[in-house]
Amino acid sequence: MHLLEKQKIMTSLFKLIVQERDPKKLGSFLLKNGFSHQALIKARYHHGMILVNHKRRYLSFRLRTGDEVIFISGEEKKNEFLKPSSNPVKPVLETKNYIVLDKPAGVLSIPSRYEDNDAIVNRLMGYFAKKNMSNLKPHVITRLDRDTSGLVLVGKNAIAHARFSKIGKEKFVKKYHAIVHGNFSEDKLTGVIDAPIGKKGSGVKRAVVEGGKKAQTKYRVLKQVSGASLVELRLLTGRTHQIRVHMAYLGHPLYGDHLYGIEDDFSRQALNCFYLSFPDPFDNEKIKEISIEEPTDMNELWQKMINKKF
Structure with a gap:
């Protein structure tokens, strides 16, 4: 029997x-290629294997140019408290090691202490089980x-997570x-908001504060109608609620954002992640680009703004 065929639980x-x-x-070669110390330990002691030219080798083994390295990950510890959800996911791109989803508004990305039964993680568990x-x-x-819709990248295993984590956030x-x-003046149709963000009080709310963490958001106004603007934004840093805080700071809070904005009748913040690109660590860091259409509720809101009589 071939050595790989014995590993039924990999x-x-x-x-x-x-x-x-x-x-x-x-060992150094694997670390350089995005495998974590923890992954190496699991491969060695928890039913995984590391092979060089189909022979098991220690991490101290010295490689040669052209060697074939096969890494078989060890068992991942399962969280017995997390349960799969039967609610659907909407895959946009799926490979052996990761999946990109179009997340609907109203769904958490990861379970919280108080809600642990229907986040994207739970839905993917159900999707994988099917x-x-x-x-x-x-x-x-x-x-x-939760109330932002759009593209979410999810690794299918700890190795994918570790290898993506090695890639710079930028x-x-x-x-x-x-x-x-509101509407933007002609000289403010594009720009970069460079304003530090920190906590405001003891709750979840953030604000632009002196001494906060560096936060930068690039924006471009695409369209304007009376009382509303459609804006394209790119995060240059990744602070909690960054877009919502920065747009409120400019005096243009998002529709539906009742934490940072003003009262209106839209049911959630009008924010959709429509584009995502990243170097694929499993495809020679080739840049993958994914884009999606706007969700129905945002299209309907914009049409309502166009038709609104003031």
């Missing part, structure tokens, strides 16, 4: 070819607020569309 298999002219030891892939474990890589490009209150 979670994921990864194949790499050593291309360096002066390759290092096996496909007879219950051994996969979702790891959210890019998340969105290499992930997230673009949003927002519908905001």
